[in-house]
Structures are given as structure tokens and as C-alpha cells.
Amino acid sequence: MNAVTRLRNGWRKAINGGGCGSARRIAPDVSHGTILYLEDITVSFDGFKALDALTLYIDAGELRCIIGPNGAGKTTLMDVITGKTRPDAGSAWFGQTIDLLALTEPEIAEAGIGRKFQKPTVFERHTVLENLELAAAGKRSVWGTLFSPLTPAQRERMDEVLEITRLQGRRHMPAGALSHGQKQWLEIGMLLMQDPQLLLVDEPVAGMTPQEVERTAELLTSLAGRHSVVVVEHDMDFVRAIARRITVMHEGRVLAEGRFEDVQNDPRVVEVYLGE
Helix, strand or coil, X not given: CCHHHHHHHHHHHHCCCCCXXXXXXXXXXXXXXXXXXXXXXXXXXXCEEEEEEEEEEEECCCEEEEECCCCCCHHHHHHHHHCCCCCCEEEEEECCCEEHHHCCHHHHHHHCEEEECCCCCCCCCCEHHHHXXXXXXXXXXXXXXXXXXXXXXXXXXXXXXXXXXXCHHHCCCEHHHCCHHHHHHHHHHHHHCCCCCEEEEECCCXXXXXXXXXXXXHHHHHHECCEEEEEECCCHHHHHHHCCEEEEEECCEEEEEECHHHHHCCHHHHHHHHCC
């Protein structure tokens, strides 16, 4: 039984008696160790193939780095996973039960996939704590969230996220007063408040100081295991510091995959990317 058939069988079991709306509330089955299946994904824009029959698998608890030259298709890949872009062909599964191509962007987020863009997006006039509370609020209004009491579980989770992001001492500081790196960590913390199983992070260290880069490496490494983390990055020193496994993309396809040392010495990678 191939991967697609196995996934479809799991999907049929998941939706027995319900549609897509119920499927997104079912935790993905990762008993086989893989949390994200992308097979033969093709995306074309005006005849240009941004993704060309791309196949990629991400394991549960894995930290994967994705690199490649500009135009390799990295952003389009993230867009497909989060539902922003619909592929022309291929299949995308979250665990063995959730067909990502059948869900909307909000449903994909509810299913357990969080995305952090390159530029941090935080509520700058609100404190760090308020940002975390708003992130955990879901569909409640901003004012309703800020003026309703926190539950003990919410307080405990916020304290945990503050410790993970090392923002404990800045909990009452307006987010706008944070450094660039601290805003990045706060946004990661806001995603963590939603407890995603898969976290997509786009160029997290762009514009950071060396000290912030080091701290970000520690942060993302600490998340692996409890979460699956996919990092798109151009800074090769940073990639070397955190990577367990690297995927190199070129012209919408996977060019090479493996440990940093293997990828670094691959003549194809040197030619199209590392050797530039």
C-alpha cells in the first residue's frame, strides 16, 4: 500500500459520519512517525512552475531546515501547507487523517499548523502578556479578551511560554518597545499559545544581532520534539547551528536532502546555491 492509499484510508475513517468541519478537530495520526505528507505538488503562475511535482515528508517532532536560492519555491511551499495557495496537482496531508487541500486557511490553523512570517506581527501598543492572551483567545474580541479573567490553566501556559521565549522580565512591557529579536520571539510565543503541532518559520534571524541569532537557535532547537518545526532560512551559519536535516530546493523541486555535511558537499547544491 503506497503512502497516498494509506492516507486516503485513514481519511475515510476520520470522516465517517462527518465532513471536513469535523476532520479538522481530529488530531492527526502520527503513529507512523510522519506528520506532513506532500506528494507531487505542482503550482503554476501564468505558465511558470513555482513548484514542480514536489514531494516532501516531515516527521513528528522533527526540526527541518529548507534552503534554496531566490525563486526556488520556498514561500509557495509554505503557502500550500497553510492553504493560502491551492496546487494544480498533488496531495497534501497532515498526519494520516487530514487532507489539507480540503480545508480553508483558518481550518488548517485550527488543525494544528502555525506559521510565522519573516516580519514580526505583534500588537505593539499592548504588553507582552496581552499579546500572548490575545493569541490564545481565538475568536473572542480584543476587548472581551483583555477584560475577562484568565483561567489558572491560561496563566500557567503563559508563564511557560514566557520562560521558553525568555521574555519573563518584559511581560508588562509594550511589545513596541521590544528589540527586533524579542518581537520575533514574542510572535513565536503567540503561536505557541495555540499549541501547534507543526510550526512553519520564515527567515527568523534576518536583521538580528549575533546574540539574538544565538538565542533564536536555542529557542527553535528547544521546540523540536514537542513540535515539528520547519525553518526556511538563508543564513547558512544559523542553519548549520540548528539543522538536523536539510532540504535544498531548486526550481520548484527537491534538489538534495540530508545532513548539513552531506548537503554542503553535494556538487549540485554547490553549483546552484552554496557556490554562488
